[in-house]
Each structure stands twice: as C-alpha cells, then as structure tokens.
Amino acid sequence: MNVDVAKKLTEVFPGCLVEQDEFPETHIQLQPDQWSKIASYLKETEELSFDSCMCITGVDFGEEDDLESRYNLHSMKHNHKIEVRISANRKKPIIPTVSHVWQIANWFEREVFDMFGIKFKGHPDLRRMLLPEDWVGYPLRKDYVGPDSYHGIIIPKVKEVWE
Amino acid sequence: MISDQLATAPWLMWFSIAGVTLFLIMAFNALAAVYVERKVSAFVQDRVGPMGQGAGLHAGKWGLLQTVADAVKLLTKEDIIPRAADRKLFIMAPFVIFIGAFISIAALPFSSIIQVIDVNIGIFYILATSSLGVIGLILAGWSSENKWSLYGAMRSAAQIVSYEIPAALSIIVVIMITSTLNLQGIVEAQGGIVWGFLPNWIVFNNPFAFLAFFTYFIAGVAETNRTPFDIPEAESELVGGFHTEYSGMRWAFFFLSEYANMFVVCGIASVTFLGGWQSPIPGFMNSPFWGLFWFMSKVLFLMFIMIWFRWTFPRLRVDQLMSVAWKYLLPISLINIFGVGLWILLVGA
Amino acid sequence: MTERLIKNSFIHGEEMILNIGPQHPSTHGVLRLRVKTDGEIVSEVTPIIGYLHRCFEKHCENLTYEQVIPYTDRCDYIASMNTNFGYVVAVEELMGIEVPEKVEYIRIIMAELNRIASHLLALGTFGLDVGATTPFLYMFRDRERILDMFEMVCGARLLYNYMWVGGVSHDLPVGFVEATFKFLDDFEREIDEYNNLLTFNKIFIERTADVGIMTPEVAIDYGVSGPNLRGSGVKWDLRKNDPYSIYDRFDFNIPVGEGTMGSVGDCWDRYWVRVLEMHESVKIVRQALQQMPKEGNVHEALPKKVRPPKGSVYKRTESPRGDLGYYIISDGKPSPIRLKMRSPAFTSLSVLNEISRGWMISDVLAVLGSLDIVLGEIDR
Numbered sequence: 001m002n003v004d005v006a007k008k009l010t011e012v013f014p015g016c017l018v019e020q021d022e023f024p025e026t027h028i029q030l031q032p033d034q035w036s037k038i039a040s041y042l043k044e045t046e047e048l049s050f051d052s053c054m055c056i057t058g059v060d061f062g063e064e065d066d067l068e069s070r071y072n073l074h075s076m077k078h079n080h081k082i083e084v085r086i087s088a089n090r091k092k093p094i095i096p097t098v099s100h101v102w103q104i105a106n107w108f109e110r111e112v113f114d115m116f117g118i119k120f121k122g123h124p125d126l127r128r129m130l131l132p133e134d135w136v137g138y139p140l141r142k143d144y145v146g147p148d149s150y151h152g153i154i155i156p157k158v159k160e161v162w163e
Numbered sequence: 164m165i166s167d168q169l170a171t172a173p174w175l176m177w178f179s180i181a182g183v184t185l186f187l188i189m190a191f192n193a194l195a196a197v198y199v200e201r202k203v204s205a206f207v208q209d210r211v212g213p214m215g216q217g218a219g220l221h222a223g224k225w226g227l228l229q230t231v232a233d234a235v236k237l238l239t240k241e242d243i244i245p246r247a248a249d250r251k252l253f254i255m256a257p258f259v260i261f262i263g264a265f266i267s268i269a270a271l272p273f274s275s276i277i278q279v280i281d282v283n284i285g286i287f288y289i290l291a292t293s294s295l296g297v298i299g300l301i302l303a304g305w306s307s308e309n310k311w312s313l314y315g316a317m318r319s320a321a322q323i324v325s326y327e328i329p330a331a332l333s334i335i336v337v338i339m340i341t342s343t344l345n346l347q348g349i350v351e352a353q354g355g356i357v358w359g360f361l362p363n364w365i366v367f368n369n370p371f372a373f374l375a376f377f378t379y380f381i382a383g384v385a386e387t388n389r390t391p392f393d394i395p396e397a398e399s400e401l402v403g404g405f406h407t408e409y410s411g412m413r414w415a416f417f418f419l420s421e422y423a424n425m426f427v428v429c430g431i432a433s434v435t436f437l438g439g440w441q442s443p444i445p446g447f448m449n450s451p452f453w454g455l456f457w458f459m460s461k462v463l464f465l466m467f468i469m470i471w472f473r474w475t476f477p478r479l480r481v482d483q484l485m486s487v488a489w490k491y492l493l494p495i496s497l498i499n500i501f502g503v504g505l506w507i508l509l510v511g512a
Numbered sequence: 513m514t515e516r517l518i519k520n521s522f523i524h525g526e527e528m529i530l531n532i533g534p535q536h537p538s539t540h541g542v543l544r545l546r547v548k549t550d551g552e553i554v555s556e557v558t559p560i561i562g563y564l565h566r567c568f569e570k571h572c573e574n575l576t577y578e579q580v581i582p583y584t585d586r587c588d589y590i591a592s593m594n595t596n597f598g599y600v601v602a603v604e605e606l607m608g609i610e611v612p613e614k615v616e617y618i619r620i621i622m623a624e625l626n627r628i629a630s631h632l633l634a635l636g637t638f639g640l641d642v643g644a645t646t647p648f649l650y651m652f653r654d655r656e657r658i659l660d661m662f663e664m665v666c667g668a669r670l671l672y673n674y675m676w677v678g679g680v681s682h683d684l685p686v687g688f689v690e691a692t693f694k695f696l697d698d699f700e701r702e703i704d705e706y707n708n709l710l711t712f713n714k715i716f717i718e719r720t721a722d723v724g725i726m727t728p729e730v731a732i733d734y735g736v737s738g739p740n741l742r743g744s745g746v747k748w749d750l751r752k753n754d755p756y757s758i759y760d761r762f763d764f765n766i767p768v769g770e771g772t773m774g775s776v777g778d779c780w781d782r783y784w785v786r787v788l789e790m791h792e793s794v795k796i797v798r799q800a801l802q803q804m805p806k807e808g809n810v811h812e813a814l815p816k817k818v819r820p821p822k823g824s825v826y827k828r829t830e831s832p833r834g835d836l837g838y839y840i841i842s843d844g845k846p847s848p849i850r851l852k853m854r855s856p857a858f859t860s861l862s863v864l865n866e867i868s869r870g871w872m873i874s875d876v877l878a879v880l881g882s883l884d885i886v887l888g889e890i891d892r
Binding site: 310391394398399474482 | 528641875
C-alpha cells in the first residue's frame with residue numbers, strides 16, 4: 001500500500017517525496033512543505049480516503065539526526081493503512097499542521113510539540129498537553145537534561161537518592 | 164394539654180419543655196433514620212452495612228452505635244469557615260434551615276392528645292413553616308462564596324418553590340373533603356369505614372384523593388431534596404451542593420434538618436391522607452397511646468419508602484425536574500381539585 | 513436538542529468559568545475540565561490533562577523490553593490484561609515470534625474476562641455519574657469474582673504483569689476452567705439484573721437518551737474507537753476487522769448502537785453497546801475454554817533475550833476502551849529507542865467538547881461517564 005500511495009503522490013504532487021533510490025515498503029518519506037495539502041488529498045481522494053488518523057508519533061534518533069514526525073493513517077472505508085514520515089530540522093523544527101484535516105491531530109500534535117518541541121505551523125492551539133505550561137525543554141528528545149528543581153521542589157539526579 | 168398542671172404553668176416553661184422534647188425527638192429521629200438509611204442502603208446494595216465485630220466497643224451490636232459515633236465525630240470536628248465566606252450568613256444558614264423544620268414539627272399531631280400546639284389553621288401553618296428552610300439553603304449557598312454552592316442554592320430555590328405548588332394544591336383536596344384546616348380535625352374526620360371495608364382515610368375516599376396522595380408524596384420527596392430530586396446537592400455534579408463548604412456541627416445541622424424535613428413531609432402525608440393516628444382497622448386499638456404507635460408507623464413507613472427511592476433511582480436533570488413539577492404534577496393536582504369538587508357535589512364528602 | 517437548549521435561553525447572562533476537578537467526585541481520576549457556563553448551560557468544555565503524567569514513554573527508553581510490561585499495567589489499570597496483550601503482540605510482531613496454541617487461548621480468555629471487568633466498572637461509574645449508587649456496587653460484586661480468578665492465575669488482582677513476550681507468566685491453575693464456567697453461567701443472569709435496575713429505568717433513559725449525540729463522522733474524525741465508536745453505529749471492531757492473535761476462530765457479533773431509546777450515538781447507546789459486548793465476551797470466553805488444548809507449555813516460546821531486530825512497528829489491539837496502539841522503534845539494543853502508546857481514552861476525551869457543548873452541567877458529566885475514560889492511560 002505504501003508504495004502505491006507513494007507513486008500516486010509523486011504524480012499529483014511532484015517533488016513531495018524525499019529523494020530515495022526506491023520507495024521503501026514500510027513507509028512514505030515526505031518533504032514537509034506540501035504536507036497540509038497532501039493530507040487533505042489523502043483524506044478526500046475516493047480510492048484512498050484515509051479518514052482516520054490512528055497515531056502521530058514524534059521520534060528522535062539521537063543528537064545529530066533530525067526529529068521526525070510519523071503519521072499512521074487508516075481508512076475505515078477500504079481498511080488499508082499507510083505510514084507517513086516527515087523530518088524536521090532539530091534547530092528549527094517546523095512541520096505544517098494537519099489538525100484541520102483530522103480533528104484528533106489537534107491533540108496528537110500538541111503532544112508531539114510537548115515532548116519533542118516540533119512546531120506545527122498553523123495549529124490553532126499549540127500548547128503543552130501533558131506537562132505544565134511553564135516546563136522548560138522537551139523531555140523525549142535524546143539531548144534533554146532535566147531541571148534541577150521545579151518551583152522549589154528539588155529533583156534528585158543521582159540514582160542512589162531515589163532508590 | 165398533657166395535663167392541667169402543665170397547662171397552667173407559665174408559658175415560658177411550657178414552651179421550653181416542649182422545645183427540648185421536640186429537639187430530642189428530632190435528634191433521635193435523625194439518629195434512627197441515619198442508622199436505618201445505612202442499613203437499608205446496605206441491604207439494597209447486597210452489603211451488611213455497619214456491623215460491630217470482635218471485642219471492644221466497635222459500632223455496637225449490628226452497628227447500632229454507628230450513628231452515635233458519627234455524632235461524636237461531627238461534634239469534635241474542626242469547624243472551618245472559608246476566609247472568603249460571608250461570616251454572619253454562613254453561620255446563620257444551618258440554623259435557619261433547622262428552625263424551619265423544627266417549628267413545623269410542633270404542630271404535628273402525634274396522637275389525639277400528644278401535640279405541642281393545636282393551631283386552628285394547622286395545615287396552613289405547616290405548609291408555611293416547612294418552606295422556610297429554602298431561605299437557609301439560599302443563604303448557605305450564597306454565603307459560601309463557592310460556585311458549587313451557588314449552583315446548589317439556585318437549583319434548590321427553583322426546585323422547592325416549584326414543588327410547593329403541587330404539594331399545596333394536593334393538600335387542598337384534603338381540606339375540601341374535611342372542610343377544616345385544623346390537623347386534629349382532619350384526622351378525626353378520617354375515622355370509620357369507607358367502601359365497605361377500607362378505613363375512611365382520605366387516600367381511599369375517592370380516586371382523585373388517591374391520586375392526590377401520590378402527587379403530594381412525590382412533591383414532598385422533591386421538597387426534602389432527596390433522590391431522585393437531589394439535584395441541589397447532587398454529589399456527582401456539584402460535589403456537595405449548597406453545603407460543600409460546611410464541616411463539623413454546622414454540616415450536621417443540615418443533615419439533621421434533612422431528616423427532620425423528611426419527618427415533617429411524611430408526617431403531613433400521614434395526617435392528611437393516611438388517617439394520622441387513626442388505626443387501620445377502625446375502632447381497633449384506637450386509644451390515644453396506640454394512636455402514637457399508628458402515627459409513627461405510618462411516618463416511618465413513608466420514610467422507609469423515601470430511603471428506598473434514594474438507593475434505587477438515578478437523579479433527574481434540573482430542567483427535567485422543572486418539567487415534572489410544572490408539566491405533570493401541577494396539571495394533575497388541578498384536575499384533582501376539580502375532580503374532588505365534582506365528587507363532593509355528586510356523591511358527597 | 514443542542515440548539516433548542518441554547519435558543520430557548522433567551523436571557524443571556526454573564527458567562528462563568530467553572531473548574532471541574534482535578535478533585536471532583538466524577539472526573540474518573542485526576543482530570544480537570546474548564547467549563548464555560550451561562551447558568552446551567554455549558555458553552556465550552558476544555559479538558560486539561562497531565563495531572564497523572566508519569567513519563568511512561570521516557571521510562572520505556574531506559575528499560576528493557578521485558579521491564580516495560582509492568583509499566584503498561586499501570587497505564588490502563590482497569591484493563592491491565594489488555595494493555596499487556598497489546599504490548600506483547602506488538603513486540604512479538606517485531607520479533608516474529610510464534611506463540612504456542614495454549615498461550616493464545618489463555619491470552620484471549622484473560623483479555624475477554626478483563627474486558628468484562630472493565631465494562632462493569634465503566635457502566636457502574638456511569639450509573640454513579642447520573643446518581644444511581646446501587647448498580648455500581650452490584651457491578652463491583654461481579655468484578656470482584658473476575659479479580660478473584662485473576663488472583664488464582666497470577667497472584668495479582670489489579671496489575672498482573674501476566675503476559676510475557678512469547679508466553680504468559682503462569683499456566684492456568686487447577687480448577688480455573690470450572691470456576692470460569694461457573695462464573696459465566698451466573699454472570700449472564702446478573703446482566704439481566706443490571707438491565708432491570710439501571711438500563712431500562714425511566715429516569716436513566718431520560719438522562720442519557722438523546723444526550724451527547726456523537727455522529728459517526730465526528731467519531732471517526734476525532735479518532736474515537738471501541739465501544740464509543742460502535743455506539744455511534746459504526747460496525748468496527750479490530751477483533752473482526754483486523755484480527756490479531758486468534759480472534760478469527762471465534763464466533764461473536766459486533767453490537768452497534770441503533771438509537772433504541774433516542775438517536776444513534778447518544779449516551780444510552782454507548783452504554784448499551786457495552787452491555788451487549790459483555791454478552792459477546794462471555795461467548796468468546798466460553799468458546800475459548802472449550803477449544804483450549806489441555807496440554808502445552810506456556811513458557812515454550814519465551815525468547816532468551818528480547819531483542820527485536822532493527823525496525824519499527826505500529827500494532828493496535830482492541831482494548832475495552834478502543835484501539836490501543838503501540839508504536840515501537842527498535843535499533844537492535846535491549847531497550848526500545850522509542851515507544852509510543854496510542855491510548856484510546858485520549859482520543860475519546862478529545863471529543864468531549866464537541867459533543868457536550870450546549871448541554872447542561874449535569875449532561876457534561878453524563879457524557880464524560882459514557883465515554884469511559886481512564887486517566888492513567890490518557891496521561892501515561
């Protein structure tokens with residue numbers, strides 16, 4: 001399914017795919033710039049109709065690599081699914097939002113923003129989801145270092161202290 | 164009335180004796196009712212409820228001392244008054260509610276000779292005083308400076324004012340049949356037999372009166388803020404409703420008045436519709452002291468039904484509550500009045 | 513109805529912001545709802561979550577694959593077996609492990625029993641939210657028997673850590689099969705009792721029918737799944753539509769909401785779907801108990817080291833609350849490089865504002881109760 005969709009997308013949105021030797025079986029690697037339009041296309045095209053966004057996962061592989069946002073889409077109508085991956089520069093992670101395409105993406109993107117700091121351009125309400133509003137840093141990034149204290153509460157770092 | 168000596172004693176002494184007795188009755192009523200409520204709820208819910216177990220003073224045999232323990236706990240609990248609260252009103256509110264219930268009981272005829280004060284407009288008096296409590300509810304809700312309490316107060320004001328009307332209109336049916344406002348008079352009018360075998364209670368007098376009893380009882384349950392009409396204190400929505408901020412003894416006064424109100428509502432229902440102290444078998448065991456027994460049995464039976472309601476039904480929503488009062492109970496009670504009027508014209512009281 | 517309530521209140525007052533929670537009797541955990549109200553009528557509900565955030569995903573990056581299993585228990589603590597199940601199925605898919613027949617059956621039995629237990633809690637607390645106290649205790653009574661059976665099997669009553677990658681921790685004890693059959697026989701009768709007490713109670717119907725209607729389009733758009741989605745009339749169940757484990761061997765139906773008491777997708781439908789699902793689960797457990805092979809070693813396929821090859825997997829299973837997905841990325845090391853749990857209650861909660869706007873405060877709590885959320889899973 002991934003390959004078929006990837007072929008189709010290159011026809012409709014030329015240059016939307018990240019250059020690779022061949023289409024990978026497992027996923028579609030997209031460029032971020034046209035993502036909003038592509039998402040609407042994926043949802044609204046009759047033979048694809050990916051009407052349900054199962055999951056949005058933020059990924060960080062390590063210090064040098066870019067951040068990534070992965071979308072698992074599913075079609076209730078045709079019962080098929082694809083995975084879309086979009087990379088974002090670690091220094092300036094910006095990916096267009098899809099919260100207007102799938103309502104649930106609103107909360108999923110907020111969670112990814114909360115944990116990875118990926119900014120979803122055009123998101124109506126990009127606030128922290130699970131962490132407090134005034135938390136500093138993005139905990140699920142590999143280079144994250146936790147704070148020493150939070151509102152006067154000392155956070156012990158050495159394992160012996162809390163074990 | 165109990166004896167000539169008392170009757171000739173100074174009025175202050177007479178009222179203090181009556182007052183203390185009434186207070187004891189109310190306190191004991193609450194103690195007993197709470198225990199029954201706990202036990203009945205436990206049996207309804209497939210539990211055993213409070214049980215004394217093992218050596219030492221747990222909750223006594225079958226948990227009989229549970230409510231005493233509760234009372235001690237409430238008495239010794241810290242009395243918290245929120246800083247933002249309107250102190251004077253906050254302190255006053257529980258007593259206002261309590262007084263409403265307290266002075267209503269005074270006019271209830273426990274038996275043909277046991278009654279604190281026999282007012283010639285007794286029924287009118289009770290209807291007036293028992294709705295006094297709503298002022299206390301509003302005071303409590305307003306003075307707590309808490310949004311939940313405010314919601315509770317708003318709801319209870321709307322609710323009690325609405326349900327006063329069907330309740331009072333149902334009572335009018337009784338007044339039409341007995342043509343007296345005096346509670347003793349109403350009970351005396353219910354002696355004898357009707358339909359050949361039934362006691363001549365107003366509930367059996369005619370079909371409209373039968374309906375009026377249920378209208379009154381439903382409205383009465385609503386007036387005491389009990390499930391399914393407990394929206395002013397709906398714990399799953401409003402936390403505690405109007406008494407969210409209260410603790411300790413002040414809270415206990417709300418509790419006490421809830422059970423006292425139940426007693427009053429059930430008392431009125433049994434006096435007006437179920438023959439008060441009249442025996443169910445006319446002429447059988449009808450002495451004044453048996454009268455007390457019959458009256459109390461009827462009241463307690465109705466209270467049991469209220470408790471049963473509480474542990475069986477879900478709660479209505481506030482707009483549904485209003486529609487029950489205005490769209491169903493009110494028309495039914497108006498039809499009842501009309502029907503009873505026709506009945507008296509055609510058949511006779 | 514929504515429009516009616518708003519239109520009829522022609523006296524518009526000042527809007528008030530009401531904080532429901534984090535400490536409130538009916539928020540099912542530590543949830544805070546910021547509710548904008550005009551009198552009793554609610555114009556906006558904003559759920560604020562994260563009070564129970566325990567850094568599950570961050571923890572997982574520092575734990576081995578086996579050590580993650582107890583953490584999944586604590587995510588959805590009402591249906592721990594199902595959260596275990598989803599995780600081990602995902603890891604097994606990543607590693608390509610075939611588990612023995614007997615293990616498959618045991619897992620199904622446990623998952624379905626846990627589904628019943630979870631639904632019982634959901635229905636009971638829903639009753640509590642609309643003011644009915646008694647059904648809650650009745651349902652706890654039966655849930656208790658299921659927990660007793662879990663205790664027989666693995667010694668724990670709430671957090672089981674029972675399913676392992678490639679197997680389960682213990683074989684079924686002697687007498688378990690008989691005890692389960694006995695329970696199932698009793699339980700089907702008990703469901704009728706609940707129906708008499710709560711389901712068909714006039715007041716309950718008044719409170720729930722036509723309230724909080726969720727259309728299928730809204731449900732899919734918000735990623736709502738499980739009984740909530742089926743309550744909206746969408747016949748979608750992963751056990752049938754995308755069978756994992758051995759669900760394709762059993763004969764059961766997918767109950768959907770039909771608008772029996774009001775419109776399709778109202779609170780009553782969501783409630784009723786859960787009641788019917790308990791019947792279906794009973795069916796599945798019966799069949800599984802009958803078909804289960806007597807012999808078999810449940811530890812046979814346990815891998816020496818759980819070290820999935822480089823790659824990623826997104827696997828979802830049907831938990832009592834809906835599609836429970838795990839996204840696992842492995843780079844061949846003993847602990848995952850990323851583990852994301854897609855929690856069904858998270859998506860169910862996101863739809864709350866959409867379906868409870870314009871209703872009354874009491875209705876918001878009824879809708880919240882009908883969505884059956886578990887905060888441990890939302891906040892992770």
